[in-house]
Amino acid sequence: MAGYIKSPFNYTGGKYKLLDQIMPLFPERIDNFIDLFSGGCNVGINVDAHCKKFIDYNDKLIDLLNVFKNYDLNEILIEIEGTIAMYELSNTSTFGYEYYNSNSSGGLADYNREKYMNLRKYYNNIKDNYDKFHKNVILYILIIYGFNNQIRFNKKGEFNIPVGKRDFNNRIKNNLIQFINKIKSSNCEFINLNFREIEPDYYKNSFIYADPPYLITNASYNEQGGWDEDCEYELYDQLDILSSRGVKFALSNVIENKGAKNEILVKWIYSRNYNIHYIDKNYNNSNYQIKDRSKKTIEVLITNY
Structure with missing residues (x-):
């Protein structure tokens, strides 16, 4: 993946390993880029655009990204390494x-x-009005030292990922440095919004990339009723409205996964005559080329151009 910047998070569903397939399918010239479900920002951080807006409903993730944007890199690294030493982590x-x-x-x-x-x-006992910089640095350390570097909170808002195998090693540190430097050299915003809250006029003169939670997969981002069929229909309705206004979009999604099929997605694609680009992703346990067809996964990029 030479030439691409990797997110400092191992965000579930991250597209870093698929960038070679996704990026060539985007328009050649992008003025305003909107990453509608930005997550770990693997796609948006690598897009060449005059202005980039990263939108996500996870307020804690957006707060952390804004700390990366607004604070000095050396100050962030000193705080990370000082906290690691204070708690005697590896x-x-x-x-x-x-x-x-x-x-x-x-x-x-x-x-x-x-x-x-x-x-x-x-971290879970820190009050909401506590110093935002310190609190978010601790969250980042928990993500890095946590299982598979995932981000998950329970219904009480508590971070509940167990410990993982890795630490703040040189590779992860370099990823963070490159990511923060890219943020600071780009015209970008990190915005906490639910896609339902956004009016169509907001997208005027923009190209939209949408990578929503997948209806037929099990992951931390669609636990606790976070994504359901109503969300699926509402997103597609919104994309239809934008398409009718001449706004270009690309949507990442999964048609099939381990025997389940997203019929809502399939009907929507073919009823609108949108373009389907099949993404070849090798999952650990399944992909759409393996012999056991009950375990196949078919990932796609849908475009209206």
């Missing part, structure tokens, strides 16, 4: 794996578990 970028009687394969979960849980408990 730091393989400085000491290596052998220092912790571990290796890359075995990981660092055993060493970090208790320390990580102490930091997670501290």
